[in-house]
Amino acid sequence: MTNFAQLFFDAASLGGLYAMAALGIALIFGVMNLVNFAHGEYIAFCVFALIVPSTDAVAVMFLGRAPAVLLVPLILVIGGMIAVASEYAVFRHLRNADPVAMMISSFALGFVIRNVLLATYGGRPKAISLWPELNTPVQIAGASVPLLQVIVILTTLLVVAALAFLLKKTRLGLEMRAAAENFTMARLLGVRANVVITGAFALSGALAAAVALIMATQTGVADVRMGGQIMLVAFIATVIGGLGSLPGAVAAGFLIGGVSVLLQAFLPLEARPFRDAFLYTLVIACLLLRPQGLFVPASAKPRV
Amino acid sequence: MASKHQENRFAAYSTPIILAAILLALVLLVVAFGDKALARTAAETLIRVTLVVGLWIFVGNSGVISFGHAGYMAVGAYCSAWFTLRPQMKSLFLPDLPGWLLEAQWPVLPAAIAAGLLAAAVALLSGAAILRLSGIAASIATFAFLAIINTVYSNWEGVTGATSSVVGLPRYVDHWVALAWAVTAILAANIYANSASGLALRATREDEVAARASGINMYRHRLLSLVISGFFTGVSGALLGHSIGVLNPDSFYLGITFISLAMLVVGGIGSLSGAVIGVIVLSTVIELLVRAEQGFAIGSAEFALPSGSQEILIGLIMVLVLILRPSGLSAGREFKLRLKLPHKTLANEQIPSNRGEIK
């Protein structure tokens, strides 16, 4: 059953990555109905924060040289900061705009960040080595698994647990959940809109940073395009999970990760390059069957 | 009352005439200058008019943002290439094409129409699925559609040449050809927008629930507008291919999606005139920025904007327009000629005032 264990670890670690990215998007959507197309660029931004700004082909580590105890919190803070800054610069001025306008503006903002990165770092992917020792395989359940996969799975569980704790047990979490359900009513009860929204963006940005660290370690590459693909998957996960539902986003993230790994393993060789096309087609099919999402809890719908 | 109605109808149908006149004036201006680079820019701009007007037919009428139209563009562009490339080239670079297509070498116009029709067919298929979703979810699904097309076209080696570019397309698209298609697209957009289906669809944009309650089948009208929209978007892809002569799947991905949406938003999603104005304004800005990136002289000093500043500035302009003027430059209004009819019997003798005014 080596093969099975191997597949399981692949699926769980990929799914974990997708789940974290999807959580970042679902958080913002929940609180302010914003489909944040800039989220992928937050991820790319955090990856590039690891290296010295230059358009040279060879990447020189910058923040990436700091020891992990410093680096991890530092990158999380940077991720939080760029998200909060984008809220402050753009989305704050669109609070009363309709969701479509906000969505397009986030698309534009993402494009701006992407091109700033392109202008500063050049368009070619760069090899970086962040914690290369994490890619050494370890033996678990008869499968040879890169240590990083284990760490990703554990990190995802930790992040999901921490987020659940924050949302369920803290004041900010309570206010965020209330605001996500009915923003105006929450404000009428004295919940401060700015605190909640800034908090949501900071968390979302920190999640993007966590995804960035994992991707940078896993792929060993810094590429401006890396945010785009995972963002699309994350979006799809939030839609499948039921827009704005956090548990739904996590579950759908794992589901997509799993399906993706299965497609990779069992598609005929010549069809494998088209894996993503199959994946997205499945997604659209799945949305057709349940347009409201797969994991919408019954309790979320107030009785009329 | 009848004359009032006639006035309104005339006003509605005067919009494409004014827009066509503006575009014609631009082309004549460029021809008068005789500058080759300027003529290229004009052709490029007019291709974008076809694209953005095509996009508007769906987005403007339905209010659903589509990130997938670059996909229809790719479909159209490659289709036209299949029909017009020399058979020897095709058997060398695109060997997996079916036999009859390998042999085919059509004239450019039927190939462009075929490109539009194939794109329209793809729009019908994808739309039949995507448009069952509600607004925001549908937008995300269009994004997934774009990714599907990009993945397929970037990997289907024997049919699309995958990521290596398809070269040798006949470069027949100059400013006159582009103008002809742009005007056709504008006419079609205007006719659709004033048709029963277009009016019904715009009603759903204002109030989905009320429109549904009054028996409007939103899904059918959205699908129809997407098919028409897909046709012209596909044609614009073909035109783009035959203007630069080279095709690559990545020229039909996020970059063009962004630029076309930016033009639509800056001009104003609410009106056809807005779509055209957006193209003209942003194309001018892009052209100026491109020149600024190449370097310009003020006095004896040379300045050059860093490369990439074009995209960054366009993005910032787009965000600023969304914040400061959410309905765009046109604010949802159309260019219209107003025809005053004192008596309805005089309807045919009245000469419209030749002043185009924003009403």
Next chain:
Amino acid sequence: MSKLGIFDLSVRYGKVPAINDLSLQVEEGERVFISGPNGAGKSSLLNAISGAVPTSHGRIELDGDMLTGRAPEAIARLGLSMVPEGREIFGSLTVEENLRVGTGLRRDAEAVDSDMEDVFEAFPILRERRSAAAGALSGGQQQMLAIGRALMTNPKLMMVDEPSLGLAPKIVDQVYETLCQLQEERSLTLIIVEQSSLRAARVGGRMILMRGGSVVGEGNAADMVDRDALAQAYFGNPKCKEVNS
């Protein structure tokens, strides 16, 4: 100084006027009913006071503090709380969480628990179902929760929009009984939108009649019912006492 002072207030939705030059004073500890036909601007008035909709003209003061132009959360912090039309409870939160949402603005943390106890005392069903998702409550229970939730912000002025909407008369009796009791205990000022003048008369208080975005009459709720003022408010030509502006 009045508890709540409204001076020449106008509210517009786009170009559609909802409230026209309305002036109104509410005294400390008073109970005021607002009545009138649909579209009279009752809910708009409450929403304007609470900051949920922007005002286009005029000013609103609470204890002399300007409310106009403030964010809803800032107004809530000045001691104003609202039970909106349709109750708007947070369906995915538990009953207890619903009650706690509005306690973030309070500095008297230790009093929160005793207030919670008071709410449970007043509405025992809420204690029973404190861990249930609020969306699973019945309409009447949701109304009680919405009132309890508003109380938990420890307001000085509470506004209730149509507490009787969609509830069985027996439940409405109970809701009003509790409201009055709470008002007495906590020296609250109450503003209640109530369609039924009979109900208002039975509960007792001042009654304001609105029509077309203006106040068209006011008086003691019990007296107002006797006169045909109410019918006039609905069907035109008000003969009731004009408001001195």
